[in-house]
Amino acid sequence: MNPISVLIVDDSEDDRYILTRQLKETKIPISQIFECSEGASALRFFLDFEKNVKRYSNGYPPTFVFLDINMPLMDGFEFLEEFKKIQVEKALDPIVIMFSSSDRKEDVDRATEFSIVKAYLVKGKYDIDQLKSEMCISSDDT
Amino acid sequence: MKLRDLLFITSFPLVVIGPILVGVISYQFLKESTFEKLQVVNTIHTEDFVELHINARHDILVKNKMDGLKNYVKAYKDEVIVEVQSEDESYEGSFVIVDNQGERFFYNKGYFVGVTDSELRANLVALKQGARIINLNGEKYVFSKLPFLPWKWDIYGLYPIEETSELLKEVAFAVFLVCGLILVALFTVTSLMYRYFVIKPLSEISLFSERLSNLALEGRLRIKSPEEFRVLSKHLDRMRVSLTENIGKIEKANEELSQFSYRTSHDLKSPLTASKKLTEYILLDIENGDLEEAKNSVKRVQSQVTKLESLVDDVLSLTKIDLNTENEIEFDLKELIDDIVDKRKTFFEDDCCTFSVSVDLDDPKIRGHKIRYQQIIENLVSNGFKYKDEKKENPYVKLRAVSVGDRLSITVEDNGVGIPDKHHSEIYQMFKRFHPSLASGSGLGLAIVKKHVERMQGSIHFSSSQQGSTFQVDIKRK
Structure with missing residues (x-):
């Protein structure tokens, strides 16, 4: 597998910490793990494409995006709506894995409506093997 | 019949x-x-x-x-x-x-x-x-x-x-006929009048009542005459309007409750899930001898649990407001404010900001629910500190209690980061936070304040910009 990079978008620092450790446990070679604490700064991260390509030679733009739903100011869904608008222009094609404590059907259905969302993980309800296989399957699909 | x-x-x-x-x-x-x-x-x-x-x-x-x-x-x-x-x-x-x-x-x-x-x-x-x-x-x-x-x-x-x-x-027969004809004509006229002024309104009312019983609340009932039916129809239509409002209120309340349940259980679950995972890592790190990492993780768990604790407290406060069955008591508002100020000094490090308090009451004795005043003041003051702007020269929080006649005004002013304009309409909604990076909180503080103010038939106004925020609560004192 090509070395891949990950962006974690979640307002909880502890959740970002936990996911980071889990990603390391999968033993998948990840060159970089980026973190954003809100939707707006995550968008910004993608919009500053040219600047960031130069800054992060290795691993920008991120291959995977782990996206939380419940964030203040701009939630996961609002981020996806905004991201759709800039996606084509910036030729971005990351794999988005939804990442939330919510296991409500409406949230799952709404998330998977976005073609860019390839998986949905419920915090605390998956193990390392599941995480690993979701990432492999998703990257095989692309 | x-x-x-x-x-x-x-x-x-x-x-x-x-x-x-x-x-x-x-x-x-x-x-x-x-x-x-x-x-x-x-x-x-x-x-x-x-x-x-x-x-x-x-x-x-x-x-x-x-x-x-x-x-x-x-x-x-x-x-x-x-x-x-x-x-x-x-x-x-x-x-x-x-x-x-x-x-x-x-x-x-x-x-x-x-x-x-x-x-x-x-x-x-x-x-x-x-x-x-x-x-x-x-x-x-x-x-x-x-x-x-x-x-x-x-x-x-x-x-x-x-x-x-x-x-x-x-001759008698002719009289009989004429009389008969007159009476038949009268009967027809009476019958028509009866039909138009009694039967028709009654059936309109009947249809209306049926619609009402099926909760089909559109469609005004309006009968102009006779007077008795007009009055009746006026009252019935008012009933319809009242039903509509109340059902609307109930539906809105149900919606809010549903939203509230979802958010609350989500916000409760989140710290627990994280804490559970973190404790796994703590054990792992201890076993691997990585004590620094373990210590950090312990601190993370502590902050999660504290967050959970304050959320539960706030949710309890919010729900208790509706259930309040305590009687009003007479208490001293100045004393209450002094208690709050002391509490802040003890439990919070407020060195960053100057906290000024001014109390100007012609009569500090107030009749009411002490807990309401306490939660209003504590939440507003706490927000003032939470959203301070450290980039400014003299961050401050000012608390003012003034009473003029039978009107009591409590004002909390700060020169913090303010509330972004586009969110001004949402500030009293539950679980809303506008500067998550600055302060973690349940997002229920202002909802609690608003609820208390409403229960006391008072009013709350605010103004906010990047220069800071001012909240003013007006209550009619008894």
Whole structure:
């Protein structure tokens, strides 16, 4: 597998910490793990494409995006709506894995409506093997 | 039984019996008055006859001093008898001369066909007993009796009733018809009015009530007349409006509750899930000898648990506001504010900001629920500190309590980061936070404040910009 990079978008620092450790446990070679604490700064991260390509030679733009739903100011869904608008222009094609404590059907259905969302993980309800296989399957699909 | 049936039951006797009664009564009345008229006419005619035929002759006899001469008297008598027995084309009636109290009867046998002396005698007897009509051979006659004493005669003028009777019957029938027609017309008009002013509004009301019972609340009920139905419809329509509002309120409350449950359980679950995972890592790190990492993780768990604790407290506060059954007490507002300030000094490090407090109350004693005032002040002050702007030179939080007359104003002002304009309409909503990087909190603080203010029938206003925020709560004090 090509070395891949990950962006974690979640307002909880502890959740970002936990996911980071889990990603390391999968033993998948990840060159970089980026973190954003809100939707707006995550968008910004993608919009500053040219600047960031130069800054992060290795691993920008991120291959995977782990996206939380419940964030203040701009939630996961609002981020996806905004991201759709800039996606084509910036030729971005990351794999988005939804990442939330919510296991409500409406949230799952709404998330998977976005073609860019390839998986949905419920915090605390998956193990390392599941995480690993979701990432492999998703990257095989692309 | 329908209202319509009621109408028929009350009108039918009137419409049927009325004309009949009127017909019968008018017939009787007409008969009676006709009878009397006939009497009068007959009497006049009889008097004329007696005057002309009998009196005149008798006067001649008296003048010539021959009234004692039997032969002359008899001759004249016979002349009268002949006249009586001959046809009189001009008069419907006829005469009967009764000689000497019923010894002999002289009458026109062609007129009184089949009548016998004995029948006449029987009638005389009946007359003595007060009969007003003479019955001869099946025919009825009205009579007028004139005695002529000199000749010992009783002259009876008889007039037949039958003919007039037929005429009367026709008149009575006409009256009956007219009356009947009038009553039928009246009935029709009444029926129409009834239909338009009673049945129609009633069925409108009935339909409206049915719609209301099915909670189909669109469609105004409006009846303009009669007055009673107009008033009724006004009240019913108000009921509809009130139902609509209340159902709207209930639906909104249910929606809010549903939202609240979702958010609360989500926000409760989140710290627990994270803490659980973190404790796994703590054990792992301890086993691997990575104590620094383990210590950091312990601190993370602590902050998660604290967050959880304050969320549970806030949720409890919020729900308790609706359930408050405590009575109002008299307490000292100045003392309460002093307590809050002391608490802050003890439990919080507020070195970053200056906290100024000014209390200007003509009477610090207040009657109310102490917990409300406490939570309002604590939450507003806490927000002021949480969202301070460290980039500014002198960050401050000012608390002011002023009472003028019966109005109490509590103001909290800060020069912190402010609330972004586009979120001004959402600030009292639950779980809303606008600077998550600055402060973690449940997002319930202002919702709690707002609820308390509403329960006290007060008002809350705020203004906010990048220069800071000011919140003002106004309460009518008792």
